[in-house]
Amino acid sequence: EADIYQTPRYLVIGTGKKITLECSQTMGHDKMYWYQQDPGMELHLIHYSYGVNSTEKGDLSSESTVSRIRTEHFPLTLESARPSHTSQYLCASSEFQRSSYNSPLHFGNGTRLTVT
């Protein structure tokens, strides 16, 4: 049973719309992540957070923004969706340790976004 939840699972939306992808976890994990997964399955880290009020940009530049007001919640927002944003978005969480080497990631089931 998943301890990290993403909604919606599928979203089809028109160009220019504002959207928010939801992600919540019940494990009390401090660190959370957003990955973009392209059709070839490769993962790209676009945002992460160390905890409340912390947000960092990942390795891949993204037009999306994130917020972390509560430990359990890490939503991702696109102010104006475009067809190039069509992708699968995966949220994940992990325990935060100073040396995070042994901290596995727990993933949600993803949101598949299509922008028409």
Place this chain on the structure above:
Amino acid sequence: GNSVTQMEGPVTLSEEAFLTINCTYTATGYPSLFWYVQYPGEGLQLLLKATKADDKGSNKGFEATYRKETTSFHLEKGSVQVSDSAVYFCALSGGSQGNLIFGKGTKLSVKP
């Protein structure tokens, strides 16, 4: 910087065949190594891990040994099942800001 390279797919096998998915890495220090699996329509889940040289991670019949001399962490299973059809990701720790570095994924299809 640290990096990981895994064999490109797709890999197609018959049921009960032997599986190897190659993964090699470059790293400074002593990273931990992981295999994640993504079943169709789902997120990734940890399959196994190894935290130091010569460690063997194992789970669900899959195994991988942390080989520092060959900088490898190849995934193996003696007899695959149709239910093993998924995408497999090799990963290592030690990315920027403590994040994991993922390989590009290898898609496995097992035919009955």
